[in-house]
Amino acid sequence: MSAPRTVVGVSGGVDSSVAAWLLARSGESIAGLFMQNWDDDGSGECRAEEDRRDAVAVCGRLGIPFHFRDFSKQYWAGVFEHFLAEYAAGRTPNPDVLCNREVKFKHFLDAARELGAERIATGHYAQVVESGGRWRLLRGADRDKDQSYFLHQLGQAQLAATVFPIGHLPKAQVRQMAREAGLANHAKKDSTGICFIGERDFREFLGRYLPAQPGEIRDPDGVRIGMHPGVFYFTLGQREGLNIGGVRGRQAAPWYVVGKDVAGNVLYVDQDRDSPWLQSHALRSEAMHWVEGAPPATTFDCTAQVRYRQQEEPCHVRVEEDGSVSVRFVRAQRAATPGQSLVLYDGVACLGGAVIDSTDAPSPGR
Known part of the structure; x- marks a missing residue:
């Protein structure tokens, strides 16, 4: 079997599936590769096996080879350890950015080249163009789905070896194409949550790695309002999860996180959504x-x-x-x-x- 020119990152979702379908329909020599980037922790919340089955089905439908790689150790070392360290320091990290840089456009790209491919393709809503000998990263045409924000750490070598087949399309058209192509996952819900970890109770999940340290919730003047389960569970501007009931002498209005004192384990809140803080x-x-x-x-x-x-x-x-x-x-x-x-x-x-x-x-x- 000859080596594919392009290896498509098939996640089991509709976007990567249509990306693969478009390349196959164009006559491109392709193969699919499914990345497992998180070990099943027994919670029942990780969809990796379901997603893998969907990816296998798509590759079967398209008649292209299917490959599998386990990058869970690389994900832990390159992404998740940093994620935990940032939360422990009271900051709010974005694991999707690191996941793209350290896994999807590093280890995945290396794996594709080991299979003899020249480039990789993914279902990201972004575009790559060459201009004046340089590669440029452009927003996806569907502004509501544009993922260039999460891809900003990519450089010239990665962009030169990457294609985004659906970057010029609106999401609605991608789903329509999936239906017309007979892809069984055409109506599959988009994945959300932490990159590769899926949808779950975030506080419960984070608490497995960063044990809760309850402390005071105070207003900007330092007046005690309530108690929190741990300052690193919250981010600036957050409203949900504060569990602040009626406070005597305060209006019945929502509270928002406006500051964190990690050393003192104090969470600061205010009732103005657009608080000056x-x-x-x-x-x-x-x-x-x-x-x-x-x-x-x-x-x-x-x-x-x-x-x-x-x-x-x-x-x-x-x-x-x-x-x-x-x-x-x-x-x-x-x-x-x-x-x-x-x-x-x-x-x-x-x-x-x-x-x-x-x-x-x-x-x-x-």
């Missing part, structure tokens, strides 16, 4: 990763996202000598959170991104 006009990043290898200039204007599914916001960027960036926004940003990703854009082109290190939002209790 959540507002920042400027932030500093960790070392930036630039998709094309270098920034467009030492200072420039562009747009940015500080969280997924956020509309891009105009900002001014200054590249610092240590490789980080200082960013000032035209409008105040709500709940820009250290540990999350800052991603910069020039129109639909993703320039790159980095982890948010700090913001100029005020700190309650200090």
Whole structure:
């Protein structure tokens, strides 16, 4: 059997299945590869076996070879240990970004090359184009499904060896194609939750690795409001899970997390969704990763996202000598959170991104 030119990452979901179908229909020499990146922990919440069966069925339907690789050890070392360390430090990490960099576009790409392939394909909603000898990462055409935010750590070598067959399509059309192609998973629900770990009670899951340390919930003036199960279970701007009942002398309105004192094990809350404690006009990043290898200039204007599914916001960027960036926004940003990703854009082109290190939002209790 000759080696495939392209290996498709088949996850068992509709997006990767249609990506494989489009390539097969075009006459491309392809094979499918299913990645297991999380060991079954006995909770019954990991869908890996179900997803693997769906991936096998899709490859059978398309008449292409199916391959399997277990990257769970690499996922633990390259993604999950960092995820736990960030939460323990009181930050809010984004494992999907690291998962793409460390697993899908590293170990998966290596595995594809071991099979003799020249490139890989995935079902991400993003696009890659070559311009002037450089590879550019563009937003997916379906803005609601665009995943370039999670792909901002990719570089020239990875983009040169990657194709996103559905990046130019809207999700509704992808599902329609899956139905027309007779793919059994055409109506399968999109996966959510932590990358590769699936949908589950997040607090219960995290508590297996970071034991609960109950402490006080206080308002920004330091007045005790209630008790929390552990500050690292919460993120800035969060409303759910606080379990704050009626507080004497306070209005019957929702409470929002506005600050965390990890050393003191105190969680700060306020009843204003747009509380001044959540507002920042400027932030500093960790070392930036630039998709094309270098920034467009030492200072420039562009747009940015500080969280997924956020509309891009105009900002001014200054590249610092240590490789980080200082960013000032035209409008105040709500709940820009250290540990999350800052991603910069020039129109639909993703320039790159980095982890948010700090913001100029005020700190309650200090």
